[in-house]
Amino acid sequence: MTKYVFVTGGVVSSLGKGITAASLGILLKKRGYKVSIIKMDPYINVDAGAISPFQHGEVFVTWDGAETDLDLGHYERFIDEAITGENSCTTGKVYSAVIQRERSGGYNGATVQVIPHITNEIQDRILRVGEDKDVVIAEIGGTVGDIEGLPFLEAIRQLAGRIGRENILYCHVTLVPYIAASGELKTKPTQHSVNELRRIGIQPDIIVCRSQYPVGIELREKIGLFCSVMPDCVFEAMDSDSIYRIPGILHKQEFDTMVLRKLGLDYSVQPDMSDWNSFLEKYDSLNGEITVALVGKYTENKDAYLSVNEALGHAGIANGVKVKIMPVEAEDLEKGDPQDILSKVDAILVPGGFGQRGVEGKIAAAKYARENKIPYLGLCLGMQVAIIEFARNVLGLSKANSLEMDEMTPHPVIHYIGGQKNICDTGGTSRLGAFPCELKKGTRSSSIYGSEMISERHRHRLEFNNQYIELFEKAGMIVAGVCPTGGQVEIMENRDHPWMLGVQFHPEFSSRPVRPHPLFVDFIAAALKNSRVKN
Numbered sequence: 001m002t003k004y005v006f007v008t009g010g011v012v013s014s015l016g017k018g019i020t021a022a023s024l025g026i027l028l029k030k031r032g033y034k035v036s037i038i039k040m041d042p043y044i045n046v047d048a049g050a051i052s053p054f055q056h057g058e059v060f061v062t063w064d065g066a067e068t069d070l071d072l073g074h075y076e077r078f079i080d081e082a083i084t085g086e087n088s089c090t091t092g093k094v095y096s097a098v099i100q101r102e103r104s105g106g107y108n109g110a111t112v113q114v115i116p117h118i119t120n121e122i123q124d125r126i127l128r129v130g131e132d133k134d135v136v137i138a139e140i141g142g143t144v145g146d147i148e149g150l151p152f153l154e155a156i157r158q159l160a161g162r163i164g165r166e167n168i169l170y171c172h173v174t175l176v177p178y179i180a181a182s183g184e185l186k187t188k189p190t191q192h193s194v195n196e197l198r199r200i201g202i203q204p205d206i207i208v209c210r211s212q213y214p215v216g217i218e219l220r221e222k223i224g225l226f227c228s229v230m231p232d233c234v235f236e237a238m239d240s241d242s243i244y245r246i247p248g249i250l251h252k253q254e255f256d257t258m259v260l261r262k263l264g265l266d267y268s269v270q271p272d273m274s275d276w277n278s279f280l281e282k283y284d285s286l287n288g289e290i291t292v293a294l295v296g297k298y299t300e301n302k303d304a305y306l307s308v309n310e311a312l313g314h315a316g317i318a319n320g321v322k323v324k325i326m327p328v329e330a331e332d333l334e335k336g337d338p339q340d341i342l343s344k345v346d347a348i349l350v351p352g353g354f355g356q357r358g359v360e361g362k363i364a365a366a367k368y369a370r371e372n373k374i375p376y377l378g379l380c381l382g383m384q385v386a387i388i389e390f391a392r393n394v395l396g397l398s399k400a401n402s403l404e405m406d407e408m409t410p411h412p413v414i415h416y417i418g419g420q421k422n423i424c425d426t427g428g429t430s431r432l433g434a435f436p437c438e439l440k441k442g443t444r445s446s447s448i449y450g451s452e453m454i455s456e457r458h459r460h461r462l463e464f465n466n467q468y469i470e471l472f473e474k475a476g477m478i479v480a481g482v483c484p485t486g487g488q489v490e491i492m493e494n495r496d497h498p499w500m501l502g503v504q505f506h507p508e509f510s511s512r513p514v515r516p517h518p519l520f521v522d523f524i525a526a527a528l529k530n531s532r533v534k535n
């Protein structure tokens with residue numbers, strides 16, 4: 001029988017429920033359990049594809065092409081399992097499925113209601129993820145007490161009746177705030193949020209307290225007493241300098257042992273965290289620092305480029321160096337001389353992005369990198385702007401488009417896939433998910449990857465116009481990777497530059513702490529070389 005752990009959150013959002021869920025996931029996986037993880041998001045959007053990164057942070061793309069919440073990125077980085085769109089469940093998905101079924105007569109004349117139809121649909125989706133697993137960890141997005149989260153909480157409450165309470169564990173993550181005036185940690189918000197959970201019929205088994213300071217035994221006893229859990233089922237998750245330490249912090253308190261005990265599973269085998277721990281050891285012995293400019297347009301939201309930040313960090317650790325990421329607002333590069341902002345950095349990265357705003361600034365960043373021989377990595381839009389820059393300033397195609405100008409430019413170097421035109425720049429007709437890419441022998445990319453065929457994830461609706469391949473190659477910008485099934489240009493390299501490379505895909509989504517992505521590792525190595533030359 002598959003066991004289910006539900007992770008809810010109380011008091012405030014952004015408590016680190018996702019990291020708690022992911023940490024439990026890795027601890028159980030490293031004990032030999034088959035684990036999967038699912039995120040339930042109470043918003044009405046069907047997926048995260050069209051939500052602004054300002055509001056929601058990054059959109060994480062799974063290999064099967066789902067546009068999901070950034071917590072799925074944490075799950076993949078921690079558990080190191082390729083998860084799919086099924087691991088993401090939103091109110092939008094649930095209602096779409098129920099309404100579709102109703103329209104096709106699937107409810108036999110019944111009045112379709114939140115209970116039981118919506119709640120059943122939620123349960124079915126959770127159970128489906130567990131079909132070939134030992135343990136499923138399901139994180140319920142939002143905070144207990146939110147109106148939109150209620151159907152999810154009701155669904156997981158009912159699930160105890162459907163599959164047996166003994167197969168379910170409810171884990172509640174709350175905040176234990178520190179009140180400076182009295183110099184105390186306060187448990188009242190935790191009590192209130194547990195009451196809120198109980199009001200809808202869920203008694204948590206385990207409470208994880210997020211706090212700035214250690215939650216001592218007296219406080220745990222108090223929380224235990226008021227919330228009807230044993231004090232040894234109250235855990236602390238103190239703020240940490242790295243999320244990657246959380247599995248170790250929880251394991252030290254025997255969190256994973258308690259989860260297994262409560263679920264009636266064997267806890268005699270300890271998790272083998274050797275690769276994870278050696279990653280942390282390297283993290284603790286970094287030497288020196290390099291600066292990478294991240295030229296984006298959502299830089300105000302620190303989560304907007306989360307996977308890129310993580311991938312850069314992993315690559316830094318692989319190179320033994322701390323990577324300082326300097327967020328640069330693309331539009332600032334349009335206003336003045338890019339030199340003023342970029343002269344201090346060791347490398348430049350232009351990540352993905354949608355729409356016209358900031359594109360000229362990103363083109364300016366690519367120009368600066370090319371002319372000054374600064375290592376440059378362009379991801380998706382970052383490759384496209386490097387191509388436009390090359391077209392304008394090396395090939396002299398003065399009209400080379402700036403993405404949205406398709407209709408004005410008869411033969412844009414970057415054009416919409418399959419003849420689509422100026423439609424909303426996100427949504428269903430994007431090229432999404434993993435596609436193969438064949439690497440050309442003798443290119444930098446083929447030596448970085450060390451293989452001829454790779455597979456990477458995509459999310460775009462513009463691409464390189466293949467009629468320009470010859471012209472670009474003659475001038476030194478060569479095609480290093482092509483999709484063998486569709487012929488799309490996937491990688492371009494500037495042959496006359498120490499390290500200038502653009503990829504149409506998103507390698508950041510597949511970098512792991514214990515398996516840093518080779519492109520990022522080589523990019524940071526080039527940045528390190530550049531910084532040594534400079535100093």
Ligand code: GLN
Nearest residue numbers: 352353380381460461462
């Ligand atoms: N807006 C560009 C496109 O649709 C780039 C997308 C991206 O960077 N993810 O192709």
